Amino acid sequence: xxxxxxxxxxxxxxxxxxxxxxxxxxxxxxxxxxxxxxxxxxxxxxxxxxxxxxxxxxxxxxxxxxxxxxxxxxxxxxxxxxxxxxxxxxxxxxxxxxxxxxxxxxxxxxxxxxxxxxxxxxxxxxxxxxxxxxxxxxxxxxxxxxxxxxxxxxxxxxxxxxxxxxxxxxxxxxxxxxxxxxxxxxxxxxxxxxxxxxxxxxxxxxxxxxxxxxxxxxxxxxxxxxxxxxxxxxxxxxxxxxxxxxxxxxxxxxxxxxxxxxxxxxxx
Numbered sequence: 001x002x003x004x005x006x007x008x009x010x011x012x013x014x015x016x017x018x019x020x021x022x023x024x025x026x027x028x029x030x031x032x033x034x035x036x037x038x039x040x041x042x043x044x045x046x047x048x049x050x051x052x053x054x055x056x057x058x059x060x061x062x063x064x065x066x067x068x069x070x071x072x073x074x075x076x077x078x079x080x081x082x083x084x085x086x087x088x089x090x091x092x093x094x095x096x097x098x099x100x101x102x103x104x105x106x107x108x109x110x111x112x113x114x115x116x117x118x119x120x121x122x123x124x125x126x127x128x129x130x131x132x133x134x135x136x137x138x139x140x141x142x143x144x145x146x147x148x149x150x151x152x153x154x155x156x157x158x159x160x161x162x163x164x165x166x167x168x169x170x171x172x173x174x175x176x177x178x179x180x181x182x183x184x185x186x187x188x189x190x191x192x193x194x195x196x197x198x199x200x201x202x203x204x205x206x207x208x209x210x211x212x213x214x215x216x217x218x219x220x221x222x223x224x225x226x227x228x229x230x231x232x233x234x235x236x237x238x239x240x241x242x243x244x245x246x247x248x249x250x251x252x253x254x255x256x257x258x259x260x261x262x263x264x265x266x267x268x
Contacts, residue, residue, distance in 0.1 A: 007064045008213055009236060010036025012179060012221040019048040025225045026052025030063065032234055038153075038177075038221045040068035040101060041086060050090035065090065066097035066177075068131060068153075071105035078106065079115035083124060099129035099153055103137045103265050113144040120147040129153060129177075134265050135168050142172065151175040156218075157183040158193070158208060158249050159256040169217055181220040182208055184258045192248050202239045205229075209236035211249050 011029040016022040022045045026037055030053065039049045046067060053063055067090065073082040083098060098119065100112060119125045127150035130141055141149055152169060156162045156178035169176045187193055187208050197207045205222065212220040213236060224230045241249075 007036035008219045009209060009233070010034060010038055010064070010066075010177075010219060010221040011230065012223040013037070013039045013045055013049055014043055014179070014223050016048075016223065016225055017043070017045055019045070019051075021225055022048035023052040023055065025230065027056040028227050029224075029230050030056035030058045032231060034230075034234065035062055036064045036066070036219065036221065038066045038179075039090075040099075041070040041073065041082060042068070042101060046086055046089035047091075050092060054091055060092065064096045065092065066099065066129065067095055068099040068101040068129075071102050071107065074100065074106040074108070074112045076108075076111040076115045079112060080118065083115075083119055087124070094123060095125045097127040097129045097150060098125040099131045099151075100133075102132045103130070104263065109140045109144050113141055117145055117147055127151070131179075132265050135164065137265060138168060138172070149174045151177045151219075153177040153179055153221075155180050155257060155259050156220075157181050157258075158187060158190070158211065158252040159183055159254055160258075161250070161253040163253075166215070166218065174217075176218045178212060178218060178220040180258050181212060181222050183256075186258070190252070192252060196241070196245050196248065199245075200239050200241075202235065203232055205233055206236045206239050207241070207245075209233055210239035210241050211246065213237065214241055214246060 011034050026049050039046050067086050069079055116128045120128055128147045129151040131153040133152050151174055166176050182205055188204050193204045193207055197204045209220055212218055222233050224233055
C-alpha cells in the first residue's frame with residue numbers, strides 16, 4: 001500500500017467555494033492533525049486550498065495533497081496543461097495524488113493515462129489515482145500504466161459499502177478513498193448509527209468514520225467547513241467499535257447511491 005496508510009482520514013473540500021472559508025478550513029484541519037487534503041479542478045477552490053496549506057503551521061512535505069483532472073480536460077495535452085495550471089493555483093511544486101475525476105467525456109485510456117504516466121515520470125505527481133472507476137476501467141488502466149494505481153476514489157458510506165471495489169483494491173494493492181462518507185448527511189438520522197453513537201458517547205459522524213478506520217486499505221475524506229465539524233470528525237480516532245457494532249453497520253448496506261446519473265460508469 002502507498003503512503004495513504006498514514007492518512008486514513010482526510011478533509012474533503014467539495015462545494016467549499018467561499019475562498020476565505022475554504023482556506024481557513026484547510027488551515028484549521030492541518031493544524032488539528034489532518035494531513036490528507038482533497039480538492040479538484042472542478043471544485044473551483046484549488047487556489048484557496050493552496051492558501052490554506054501555505055498559511056498552516058505545517059510543512060508542505062507533511063501534507064498529502066490530492067486533486068483531480070476535470071472530465072473536459074482529459075485529452076493527453078489537456079491533462080498536461082491543466083495539471084500545470086493546478087500546480088500554479090495550489091502554489092506547490094508537486095501534487096501527491098492526481099486523479100482522473102471520472103472515466104467519461106474526454107477520457108481515453110491511452111491518451112489520458114499516458115499523460116498521467118508522463119507527469120509521474122517527471123515527478124510532477126507522486127501517485128496516479130482514478131475516481132469513479134469500476135473493475136473494467138481499473139483493468140484497462142492497469143494495462144496502460146507503468147505507474148501503479150494508488151487509489152480509486154468512489155462514493156462510499158454505510159448504505160453503499162463497495163465490497164467488490166474493496167476486494168479488487170485489496171487484490172491489486174491500491175486504496176479505496178471514500179467520498180460522501182456520511183451519505184451527504186443521510187447517516188445522521190439513522191437509528192442504528194444513533195444507537196451505536198449513544199453507546200460510545202460519540203457523534204454519528206464519529207461512529208461512521210470510525211467504521212471506515214476499521215476497514216483495511218480504505219481512507220475517507222468527509223467534507224467539513226466549520227472548525228466544530230472538522231474537530232468532531234477527527235474524534236473518530238477515539239471511537240473503538242466492537243464486532244457487534246461493525247456487524248450492525250455491515251447490515252446497513254443496501255447499494256444506495258447519492259450520486260447517480262444516466263451514463264454513469266457503473267451503468268455501462
